[in-house]
Amino acid sequence: MKKFLPLGRAFLGRFLSASGVIAISVTLSRQLSLAEAGAFFGAFITLMGMAIALQFGSPLIILRSVARLSGDTAGADAIFGRALSNLTVVCAVVAAGWIGAVALGGSFDTPMAWVWVNFLPVAVMGPVSAYVKAKGHPGWGGFWEVGVLSLIGVALVLIARPADAMEAWLAFSVACWTGMILGFLHAGARHLKSIAWPAPDLKLMLEGRHLWAVAVLSYASLWGGVLIAEWLLDPEATAVLNALFRALAPLQFLILTIDFYMAPKFAAADKAALYRLYTRARIACALLAVPYAALTLAVPSEFLNLLYGEGYGAYGTELRVIIGAILVQIALGPAGILLNMRGQDKIMLLFLAGKSLVYCSTAILFGIGVGLTGIIVSFSLSAVLQVLAQYIFVKRSYLKEHLI
Numbered sequence: 001m002k003k004f005l006p007l008g009r010a011f012l013g014r015f016l017s018a019s020g021v022i023a024i025s026v027t028l029s030r031q032l033s034l035a036e037a038g039a040f041f042g043a044f045i046t047l048m049g050m051a052i053a054l055q056f057g058s059p060l061i062i063l064r065s066v067a068r069l070s071g072d073t074a075g076a077d078a079i080f081g082r083a084l085s086n087l088t089v090v091c092a093v094v095a096a097g098w099i100g101a102v103a104l105g106g107s108f109d110t111p112m113a114w115v116w117v118n119f120l121p122v123a124v125m126g127p128v129s130a131y132v133k134a135k136g137h138p139g140w141g142g143f144w145e146v147g148v149l150s151l152i153g154v155a156l157v158l159i160a161r162p163a164d165a166m167e168a169w170l171a172f173s174v175a176c177w178t179g180m181i182l183g184f185l186h187a188g189a190r191h192l193k194s195i196a197w198p199a200p201d202l203k204l205m206l207e208g209r210h211l212w213a214v215a216v217l218s219y220a221s222l223w224g225g226v227l228i229a230e231w232l233l234d235p236e237a238t239a240v241l242n243a244l245f246r247a248l249a250p251l252q253f254l255i256l257t258i259d260f261y262m263a264p265k266f267a268a269a270d271k272a273a274l275y276r277l278y279t280r281a282r283i284a285c286a287l288l289a290v291p292y293a294a295l296t297l298a299v300p301s302e303f304l305n306l307l308y309g310e311g312y313g314a315y316g317t318e319l320r321v322i323i324g325a326i327l328v329q330i331a332l333g334p335a336g337i338l339l340n341m342r343g344q345d346k347i348m349l350l351f352l353a354g355k356s357l358v359y360c361s362t363a364i365l366f367g368i369g370v371g372l373t374g375i376i377v378s379f380s381l382s383a384v385l386q387v388l389a390q391y392i393f394v395k396r397s398y399l400k401e402h403l404i
Helices: 004-032 036-056 060-070 073-105 111-134 140-141 147-158 165-187 187-197 202-207 208-232 235-246 249-268 270-300 299-310 313-332 335-341 346-369 372-402
Strands: none
Touching: 004 036, 004 147, 004 165, 004 235, 004 249, 004 299, 036 073, 036 111, 036 165, 036 208, 036 235, 060 073, 060 111, 060 202, 073 111, 073 202, 111 147, 111 165, 111 187, 147 165, 165 187, 187 335, 202 208, 202 372, 208 235, 208 346, 208 372, 235 299, 235 313, 235 335, 235 372, 249 270, 249 313, 270 299, 270 372, 313 372, 335 346, 335 372, 346 372
């Protein structure tokens, strides 16, 4: 039983952090009008994407490097400090450019104009989480992921009761900086000096370029359509798309849980055992997905109204479409993590690039022609094509000789 405790702590910590993003989506969707919620979530999703881009793959670099330096506190601190220094400088440069762009052609009365305020606290949570995990605290490491900022934000939003998007962004910004400080107090306040007096390391930044590409493409393959909606459609569409994609969270968390559990098994198994492991993972994931999928497919409109309030229930059909796409992914099994664990990083990068290209290009075309529903169709189409391509590759490369 004891051997499952670290796994349980890791899942619990990550669940608490991930629940923050869902909680803030539900809370603000119910408190604000569709237009105001759309303005907030457009900035929120942009911020999360920018944070991933600004990290340059540093969380995984820290996780791998610090884990290899077990017991070498000085070496681990040095790598963490260099990553924080790089992040601080990059955030400062991009923030300056953001402010300049808004000053030249925009207005400072929207949350999007103030996204830059939270570049540093949001981007830095990835390295902090990775450092804590690598030091042997998977539960706390999972907790200090970026979702914890939203968890704090929910508490402030419930207290402040914002009337519009700007007030909500102010409360969330306070939560971001508060969460960053708390995270550093746990990881070690001494590391704040790397932010106060940064000494950037270009070599370390370039080391993570492939990891950076995968992280950016992974984000774009889910949230790219929402950013396109922010550009093409009205703020109400952004609010609805955010609500629909957040409704996928339980199934996505289930998939990640299965991936996390199967990853070391896929890495260590010989080729003959892969088919058995792969089949077990497909069956387990499908069985666990049945209750939530059945609920959302049976009464999608009622589910959306209950979760987010009136105004969202009209999009029950769209929820059915994206739930169906995720169920196809579950039915075809954890091909992506199998490829990652078998060293097929370049293949996975190609799959992600293909999905992002199909998603974003068709989202523009369908978004112009059909509106919000077109973007949902684009996401579902790209997701199904990606998992189908991955499954075919895995079947031919690893499973073919074992199929009955």
